[in-house]
Amino acid sequence: MRTELDIADVIVRAWIERRATLMQRSHGGVIVIGHSHDAETMRMHQFLVRNGYPNKLIEAESNPTAQLLLDGLNLDPSEMPVVFLPDQRVLKNPSNTVLADELGISKVFETEEIFDVAIVGAGPSGLAAAVYAASEGLATVVLEGTAPGGQAGTSSKIENYLGFPTGITGQELASRAEIQAQRFGARLEVARNVVGLSSSSKLHRLCLAGGRMVTSRTVVIATGARYRKLLVPGYERYELTNIHYAATPIETTRCLGQDVVVVGGGNSAGQAALHLAKDAGCTHLVVRGVTLEATMSDYLVQRIICSPKIKLHLHSEIDAVLGDDRLHAVQVRDRASGARSAFNVTNIFVMIGADPNTSWLKEHLDLDHNGFVETGRAEWEMQSRFATSRPGIFAIGDVRAGSVKRVASAVGEGSVVISDVHHYLEKLKVFDCAPIHE
Numbered sequence: 001m002r003t004e005l006d007i008a009d010v011i012v013r014a015w016i017e018r019r020a021t022l023m024q025r026s027h028g029g030v031i032v033i034g035h036s037h038d039a040e041t042m043r044m045h046q047f048l049v050r051n052g053y054p055n056k057l058i059e060a061e062s063n064p065t066a067q068l069l070l071d072g073l074n075l076d077p078s079e080m081p082v083v084f085l086p087d088q089r090v091l092k093n094p095s096n097t098v099l100a101d102e103l104g105i106s107k108v109f110e111t112e113e114i115f116d117v118a119i120v121g122a123g124p125s126g127l128a129a130a131v132y133a134a135s136e137g138l139a140t141v142v143l144e145g146t147a148p149g150g151q152a153g154t155s156s157k158i159e160n161y162l163g164f165p166t167g168i169t170g171q172e173l174a175s176r177a178e179i180q181a182q183r184f185g186a187r188l189e190v191a192r193n194v195v196g197l198s199s200s201s202k203l204h205r206l207c208l209a210g211g212r213m214v215t216s217r218t219v220v221i222a223t224g225a226r227y228r229k230l231l232v233p234g235y236e237r238y239e240l241t242n243i244h245y246a247a248t249p250i251e252t253t254r255c256l257g258q259d260v261v262v263v264g265g266g267n268s269a270g271q272a273a274l275h276l277a278k279d280a281g282c283t284h285l286v287v288r289g290v291t292l293e294a295t296m297s298d299y300l301v302q303r304i305i306c307s308p309k310i311k312l313h314l315h316s317e318i319d320a321v322l323g324d325d326r327l328h329a330v331q332v333r334d335r336a337s338g339a340r341s342a343f344n345v346t347n348i349f350v351m352i353g354a355d356p357n358t359s360w361l362k363e364h365l366d367l368d369h370n371g372f373v374e375t376g377r378a379e380w381e382m383q384s385r386f387a388t389s390r391p392g393i394f395a396i397g398d399v400r401a402g403s404v405k406r407v408a409s410a411v412g413e414g415s416v417v418i419s420d421v422h423h424y425l426e427k428l429k430v431f432d433c434a435p436i437h438e
Helices: 005-025 039-050 064-072 096-103 124-135 170-183 249-255 267-277 298-306 407-433
Strands: 030-034 055-059 082-084 090-092 114-120 140-144 187-190 194-199 204-208 213-221 225-227 260-263 283-286 310-313 316-323 327-334 340-343 348-350 354-356 393-395
Touching: 005 170, 030 039, 030 064, 039 055, 039 096, 039 249, 055 064, 090 096, 114 124, 114 204, 114 407, 124 140, 124 170, 124 407, 140 213, 170 187, 213 407, 249 267, 260 267, 260 316, 267 283, 267 298, 267 310, 267 348, 283 316, 298 310, 393 407
Parallel strands: 030 055, 114 140, 114 213, 140 187, 213 393, 260 283, 260 348, 283 310
Antiparallel strands: 030 082, 082 090, 194 204, 204 213, 225 354, 316 327, 327 340
16 A cells, blocks of 8 residues: 555545444444443443444343343353454453454564564554654554553544644544554554563564563654542542543443533643533533643633533542442532532543653663653764663653643654654664674
């Protein structure tokens, strides 16, 4: 597809339209049977949707056909969720890695293969780097732990990204970038977290969860950040089922006509509150700060203030979650007066920032006091603002210390860093060709 442009365009357009149709109709892929309030069922459903794989979720409790099917196959309720594959095989509560391998979402390659550049993370910066690297002829592999898009991929709508006057969902933007990178020849390995790194003078080896190794001449760290959590007793028991970190259709369809709580004062929280307010009952926006203007774009602030369906709670925080096996209410405390109010809600959307995904890099690269990768101070003859403390390894996007935490900035860094990768690879070639003096 890299050489036959006209044919490639037709194939790509047809593939995009077909996948979109199958996703909308929940047809043509796998069938998942489980309990909608179960964390494992939600984990699996989110994985399939975020990776753009057609699937149909059937509620085991309320669907008599599902129960008959489970009984006919002698499946125990404790084995749910179960996945019915297109070839009629059945997987019992598979991990994301097993599911990715079985469905062909992850492109398996030979372990002895050596890449020019390995990109760790498939958020906006990682995908941009993949597009530019692959389009310029570099053997490129992208290693992603969950699904393309990163945190931006879970955004309900990005309205200030250049070229999309009516906005675009994070997942749609990520899906387009993924297809674009693959069209140029980039390889994508999904559901494989990188857990270790070792380097020689010319090669880097990345250890994946499960023990597989990926070898590359250069590495671009684009792991972004992981969601912060509320420090509230009992919080963990409701994660994935009642506590969410994104407001995609997977989560918002569970909130139709119901009151919800959004926690956070940034753009992600503002976008989520406005998105939820369309179909939810009352949307409570809980913000620790005394004003929204300091942390949120003005266009979002004005819409929130004018919305009759959003109730703003400034200088407030959640200090209790109430429920049994399911969430029933939250308790919100006014940080100034200490007064507490309870709201009957079954879903909380937590968007209070993130911490860098660098725990696996602590012994290998220089990190700042917050865990972000230090760049631009390399001592290995590489004048690059993205160069880390180790030769041949670069960092871009939200994981990089001092970066601007915006989608457009991340995409820019991903495109620019490939120029530095080229320069480094050229130096390796010069070094390899240098005469040996005795």
